[in-house]
Amino acid sequence: MPPKGEAKRQRIIDTANALFYERGYGRTSLADIAQACGIPKGNFYFHFKTKDDILAAVVAGRVARLRDRLAAWEREIARPVDRLVRLSEMIVRDGADIVRHGCPTGSLATELGKEGNANLARPLFREMLDWSEAQFAALAGADAAPDLARRMLVRLQGASVLAHAFRDPAWLAEEQAAVAAWLRGL
Amino acid sequence: MPPKGEAKRQRIIDTANALFYERGYGRTSLADIAQACGIPKGNFYFHFKTKDDILAAVVAGRVARLRDRLAAWEREIARPVDRLVRLSEMIVRDGADIVRHGCPTGSLATELGKEGNANLARPLFREMLDWSEAQFAALAGADAAPDLARRMLVRLQGASVLAHAFRDPAWLAEEQAAVAAWLRGL
DNA sequence: GTCTATAGACAGATAGAC
DNA sequence: GTCTATCTGTCTATAGAC
Known part of the structure; x- marks a missing residue:
């Protein structure tokens, strides 16, 4: 079973992913992500050391999803x-x-x-x-x-x-x- | 004869043009432009109302240069x-x-x-x-x-x-x- | 005196980091 | 929630040309 903070960490990543896409990385502040997540911004630094760390997690998530999708096409399309x-x-x-x-x-x-x-x-x-x-x-x-x-x-x-x-x-x-x-x- | 400040205004535009290209618009501060130009920041707002105004002038300059280049090719290439x-x-x-x-x-x-x-x-x-x-x-x-x-x-x-x-x-x-x-x- | 231009301190908001 | 840095934009003082 996953650690307790894992769900919240994932929610931060998903929210950041959407905001980075919509507004761009530089124009998205940690306060923006915190507000969209409904968590206090002070809690960020329990999960991530810096804003760049969040970005790295976002990109890793995107890579994993892309890989899954491509693999699915390879299975489903002859x-x-x-x-x-x-x-x-x-x-x-x-x-x-x-x-x-x-x-x-x-x-x-x-x-x-x-x-x-x-x-x-x-x-x-x-x-x-x-x-x-x-x-x-x-x-x-x-x-x-x-x-x-x-x-x-x-x-x-x-x-x-x-x-x-x-x-x-x-x-x-x-x-x-x-x-x-x-x-x-x- | 052109107003005296015209040369400095043009220098601001040229500097901003280069910095906007190299670093992006959002990541280029007025202080960056000021330092690269060697002029104090306060002086900006004599020539331009806002940072967006500088951007507009930069784009207008690029359009003019592009138009000149395209026209030249039309003259020089049969x-x-x-x-x-x-x-x-x-x-x-x-x-x-x-x-x-x-x-x-x-x-x-x-x-x-x-x-x-x-x-x-x-x-x-x-x-x-x-x-x-x-x-x-x-x-x-x-x-x-x-x-x-x-x-x-x-x-x-x-x-x-x-x-x-x-x-x-x-x-x-x-x-x-x-x-x-x-x-x-x- | 007035217009153009320069100069820099200053305010208010907001950023990331802790 | 606090800290410090930095952002855009404003304010006022000043210098020379006419």
């Missing part, structure tokens, strides 16, 4: 091409959030990159990239796979940036359709 | 396809900065989008988009032009995000080469 199409569809399904707040991974990487912490968001891209590469390897051979995986991620990220900047989900729908057509033509 | 290739080459020429700080326009749009100010960075994308669309119209017809311009901008933005996140200019060089090949095949 053909590699369909798995990749499914990945591309994420930007449409999450379109409303992306229009409002950008891609969770991309916007975090962009913000952290301006400080010294670019490396923190990188595992999320890594995870997506490695998984895509495995699918492309089954689809078009191991030689072409790295390049294809990068090209796909570039397009999904670019569409997210512009959909966010213009507050227009059409960027996402159009690019997803183009990516899916490209995948099916490989 | 074929529309070569103009578009020239635009794509920007991410390679500015590659060192993009790897360190991201795309100036994209990272600003991503940051401001998290607050309410997404519209502030939009004119920069608009400018690029309209100009590209005009080139594509001459290249592939007015019907296809809007979509082609968007697809190109998506790829340049995506490559910038990932080059920044991974601190690796290869993302830029590879995507630029792919975009140029695509342009020449249209």
Whole structure:
């Protein structure tokens, strides 16, 4: 059975995760998280030493969830091409959030990159990239796979940036359709 | 003849422009700008009402410079396809900065989008988009032009995000080469 | 005296850390 | 809840040009 403080710790992480996404890391204060959690801010430092520690926990949680989702697709979807199409569809399904707040991974990487912490968001891209590469390897051979995986991620990220900047989900729908057509033509 | 304070005002804008790009808008304080300019903080509010006003002036300056550059390419480069290739080459020429700080326009749009100010960075994308669309119209017809311009901008933005996140200019060089090949095949 | 510009101290709010 | 640092923005004093 989990330690007693574990639930509260998880609630802090979940709340911070949502706020970091919506407002950005730098613009989210510990007081904001405390208020949204309904806990006194003094209790933070029982669970986390610094704000950066909370960020690290948030990113670790995101990586774990992404990994689970990708593994599920690998179990549930038979053909590699369909798995990749499914990945591309994420930007449409999450379109409303992306229009409002950008891609969770991309916007975090962009913000952290301006400080010294670019490396923190990188595992999320890594995870997506490695998984895509495995699918492309089954689809078009191991030689072409790295390049294809990068090209796909570039397009999904670019569409997210512009959909966010213009507050227009059409960027996402159009690019997803183009990516899916490209995948099916490989 | 220009007012006396014009030169200093311009120096503030130029300094702010560089710092906003390097550190981000939110993480750049007026004290930072003041120190980099060598002027006292109190003097800011003679030239600008708020920090947002400085940002507006910075963006206006960037728009003007971008417009000049695009107009120059239109004068100096004969074929529309070569103009578009020239635009794509920007991410390679500015590659060192993009790897360190991201795309100036994209990272600003991503940051401001998290607050309410997404519209502030939009004119920069608009400018690029309209100009590209005009080139594509001459290249592939007015019907296809809007979509082609968007697809190109998506790829340049995506490559910038990932080059920044991974601190690796290869993302830029590879995507630029792919975009140029695509342009020449249209 | 008045306009433009400079200069720096100061206030109020809020940040992270403990 | 307290501490210290720092943020944006304001206030007043001042210097020279005309």
